[in-house]
Amino acid sequence: MKVNVINKSQFELPKYETEGSAGIDLQANIDGPIELKPFDRTLIPTGLFISIPKGFEAQIRGRSGLALNHGITLANGIGTIDSDYRGEIKVILINLGKESYTINIGDRIAQMVFIKYEKADLIVTDELDKTARGKGGFGHSGY
Ligand SMILES: O=c1ccn([C@H]2C[C@H](O)[C@@H](COP(=O)(O)OP(=O)(O)OP(=O)(O)O)O2)c(=O)[nH]1
Numbered sequence: 001m002k003v004n005v006i007n008k009s010q011f012e013l014p015k016y017e018t019e020g021s022a023g024i025d026l027q028a029n030i031d032g033p034i035e036l037k038p039f040d041r042t043l044i045p046t047g048l049f050i051s052i053p054k055g056f057e058a059q060i061r062g063r064s065g066l067a068l069n070h071g072i073t074l075a076n077g078i079g080t081i082d083s084d085y086r087g088e089i090k091v092i093l094i095n096l097g098k099e100s101y102t103i104n105i106g107d108r109i110a111q112m113v114f115i116k117y118e119k120a121d122l123i124v125t126d127e128l129d130k131t132a133r134g135k136g137g138f139g140h141s142g143y
């Protein structure tokens with residue numbers, strides 16, 4: 001799948017780090033270090049602008065090392081980049097750790113995964129088909 005990109009960042013075009021990597025790491029395109037105190041959040045620009053083919057989205061996901069070692073994750077869980085979005089890709093970081101964390105210029109702060117999706121036609125109905133689970137959810141089957 002081809003994706004047109006404009007790279008206005010101070011870095012080379014980001015890439016898949018290994019052959020089997022699902023995500024392209026995104027670098028912090030910032031002018032200087034940003035200190036993120038515990039429970040603070042910040043919007044980090046990437047300097048990247050993309051045009052995703054119809055039927056695809058890009059997901060912005062956290063990096064496990066940052067999450068495990070420093071509590072740095074995404075405030076929006078998974079960021080959604082719509083195929084019709086032409087603005088700059090940005091990353092909403094939050095510090096869920098107990099200590100301040102400094103984001104430096106060029107740090108790889110998140111990753112971007114391209115996903116094919118379906119659009120649903122919502123059909124209004126009075127009754128849904130029966131299943132064994134029924135309304136059970138939220139741990140009803142135990143832990
Ligand atoms: O982590 C993110 C999430 C979103 N976006 C951009 C791309 C996306 O297409 C747009 C809108 O995102 P979303 O639909 O999640 O936000 P919203 O609050 O619903 O805003 P809008 O009303 O603009 O759709 O913002 C990012 O750059 N990074």
Ligand SMILES: [Mg+2]
Pocket residue numbers: none
């Ligand atoms: Mg939206």
